[in-house]
Amino acid sequence: MKFRGKIIDVACLNHFTRVITTISKLTKVSVLRLTPDNLFFILSEKVANGGVSMWCELAQGNFFDEFQMEGVTADDNEICLEVAPESLSRALKTLQNAKALKIKLTKKHCPCLTISADLPTLSSVSRVVTHDVPVDIIPRKLWHEFKEPHMPDFDVSIYLPPLKTIKNVVDRMKNLSNFLVLEANMSGQMNLKIETDLVSVTTHFKDLGNPPWGDEGSQRDCEAMAQARLDIRKLQQFLTGQQVNPTKALCNLVHHSLVHLILLHEDVSLQYFIPAVA
Amino acid sequence: MVNTGALSRLPSPALPPHICSGCEFGPHKRVRKYDIGITSGNKQFYFPKYMTTAPFLEQHASLAAGKRRYLHSISSIYSTEQMRRQMKQHYLDVLHSCLQSGNCVKAFGRAVHALARLGDELWLDPLAKGLALRSVNSAHSAYSCFLFSPLFFHKYNLRSATEKSAEAIKCKLLMKSILPLFRLPSIERTVERFEISIEEDLVKMKFFCKHGIVKTHNLRFQESDALQAVFSSHLCPNVLKAPAKLLSDMVMHFPVSQEEITLSISAAKVSLRNYFERGNGHMKLMHTEMSLHPDEFHYFQVGVDSDITFCLKELRGLLTFAESHCLPVSVYFGAAGKPVCFSIEDMVLEATVVLATLMETESRAPSQHTATPLNTTTSRCEVEAPQDRSGVEQVASSQGSPILAPRLSLYPSQIDLPCGQGDPIRTHAPSPAPSLVCSLLFKALSQAEDAALDPKVLVGVSDEEDVMEEEPQSPPL
DSSP: OEEEEEEOOHHHHHHHHHHHHHHHHHOSSEEEEEOSSEEEEEEOOOGGGTSOEEEEEEEGGGTOSEEEEEOSSSSSOOEEEEEOHHHHHHHHHTTTTOSEEEEEEEESSSEEEEEEEEEOOSSSSOEEEEEEEEOEEOOGGGGGGGSOOOOOOOSEEEEOOOHHHHHHHHHHHHTTOSEEEEEEOTTSOEEEEEEOSSOEEEEEEOOOOOOOOSTTGGGSOTTOOEEEEEEHHHHHHHHHHOOSOOSEEEEEEETTTEEEEEEEOSSEEEEEEEEOOO | OOOHHHHHTSOOOSSOGGGGTTOOOOTTSOOOOOSOEEEETTEEEEOOGGGGGOHHHHTOTTOOHHHHHHHHHHHTTSOHHHHHHHHHHHHHHHHHHHSOHHHHHHHHHHHHHHHHTTOSEEEEEEETTEEEEEEEOTTSOEEEEEEEOGGGSSOOOOOOTTTSOSSOOOEEEEHHHHGGGOOHHHHHHHEEEEEEEEOSSEEEEEEEEGGGOEEEEEEEOEEOOOOOOOOOGGGOSEEEEEOHHHHHHHHHTSOTTOOEEEEEEOSSOEEEEEOOOSSTTGGGSOEEEEEEOGGGSSEEEOSSOEEEEEESHHHHHHHHHHHHHTOOEEEEEOSTTSOEEEEEEOSSEEEEEEEOOOOTTOOOOTTSOTTSTHHHHHHHSOOOOGGGOOSSOOOOOSOOOTTTOOSOOOOGGGOOOOBTTTBOOOOSOSSHHHHHHHHHHHHHHHHHHHHTTSOOOSSSSOOOOOOOOSSOOOOOO
16 A cells, blocks of 8 residues: 655645645544545544535645555555544645645554655755654445445535625524524525524525526426524534635535535535434 | 143032033044133133034023033043943933834733743842843743843833842732733734833832823732742753744644654754653654754754753743744753753843753653643752852853853752742752752842942943853853
8 A cells, every 4th residue: 555645836735735624624533535536535424423424525636746556456446544634734734835745655653644845944955844644544344434425315406605604694693593494495595594482583595596407406396495404513613614715515405304515616526414403 | 732631630520411411522632723712720722613502501501601611621531431321321212212112012021921831920020130030830840031131121220239128129920910911912002101110019010001091000929039040051062043933933833732842953953853752642643853954053063962852832932932023042952851941132131941851761651641741850850969069159140141151050840939928948959059059049149239230331232241250151152
């Protein structure tokens, strides 16, 4: 099992750092899956997480200038590691002005992702900084847990309003209640509702637009709202982590069951599943 | 031609000399011919024309021309010491009118914050050399001192030791009562002037803010013995002088929660890495290492290859301070186990942090956790036998700057900290000799104060005229 990658471009490094920082805000521990073409950050659905799951896909060619990997075997040409994204994020944040950054899978006191960078200095010799982030190798028999999730059979699919706006609304609502009802229909309308004994608050969004998935939309009544009741903290955690405005932001709702949020950037796609609570 | 002999025989006047400040007219200077000349007896005196119309003489309208000339003649023979004092005060006035007072408060506030990272108590010591702020951590393994020289202040009044009892004021304040007074982002914007005074049992801090608001804080202090760590910085085999940002750039790579780091030095490079206790848990933590080339330092001296491990948290305050003032940081250390000293200095202030380091052969019991890691260090730190000390040692100051500090040793476990009513309680003192040294330190302090009454040299470099005796001085950096 071998992996080496090198990032030279400052903008790529910046972007990579931002992606990893976003992931670190969403989860403490994540699975990193490396294939010859992509990197995936995966959080699988577990009771410990409250049922949320995450799938983030990066095309390695958009970030790395050099990328070489050898999987476990020739047939299973992949590497699955469990890593704490926060350590990675911390290591990368301080190396933003590096001339070149190398990431390698190594074995020191334990299997590690070694991030080493040459930092420019005033003198002729550049400074070398090395960070060793410990990882756990995930055995092949557990790989089935980390497959790409299927697109759910959704009732409504709608574009999200600007994330900052939703974040502000959700932050205020969090003070009032623990649960939020998200509902939307195929006419581009979305509501965020909370209800307590004393007060109920609803925020309405209109003219959002619905992504054209094909013929599924025509079978539904355009005005019928599909709704899901969520734990507001999970939604807030998702929104807080977002640092960059995505090119596209969608939400798929399965009535009373699941909220599936998809964020697309140019070279990164992030999917986040929040289960509905009763 | 001015007749020197006649001038020198003139009696000194009763009038204050400020009239003639700034116009030294030495007898060796040639006087050009003027239309004004007076005769006194059978001697002829000529004075430059500008003297008759000098503005400072115009204050005294009743003076006739002759009297003015007389005064001028006096000025040339008056004591130069007095002249220097006036010139210095004039210089200070100019200096302070150029500096914004906000800057002073900011520096002071930053110093308090840096000290707050170390300990819970602040010692305030007004000395002739300046106002010293000191702090020690609870494990007695870290000591920090910020000394603001009188030049830093617009006015620095120290009631001389002869007026009150022979002991200078030594007050100890709780850090949590001082720290909130200096909220860094807002303090430089709102505070225009700042006065600190120590009276009977109060420390009075007055903040003159914008819009005419004056905030006065009266803090009661505990009378306590002065705290001092003694450190022989010029005996250290390894000396580094790093430019202002270098060290803070280095420590930026370590997480804020990192307790201890290890600094290794060899002829080829200096490297820093984080330090973990043996035992469970260290496998899961991120390891960071970086190395620096000797060229990156202003001064690089390695006497003995060593690895020292010290607490990073306590150092960060000083590094932030150095970075904000763009001052280079000097590092003095030796082999593992010996303390390490970080110091910065400029014209008006000096700051030092002395930290204890881990002994090399120490093996930590896994149960001892990193809550206060250097507790164990302190108790196991070797005490240097004080056989090489002479009877009475004059202690320079708490700065530990290489040029000034005499040969002294650090006893981190023997810092004399009284508690409560001022009874000194010896901590970890295995023998009476170190405590004797500690009390001698205080005596030496008060003696040094009396000695320092002669005026300081005018120019900004605080060239201190310490009374140093047989100890060899270290080479200047």
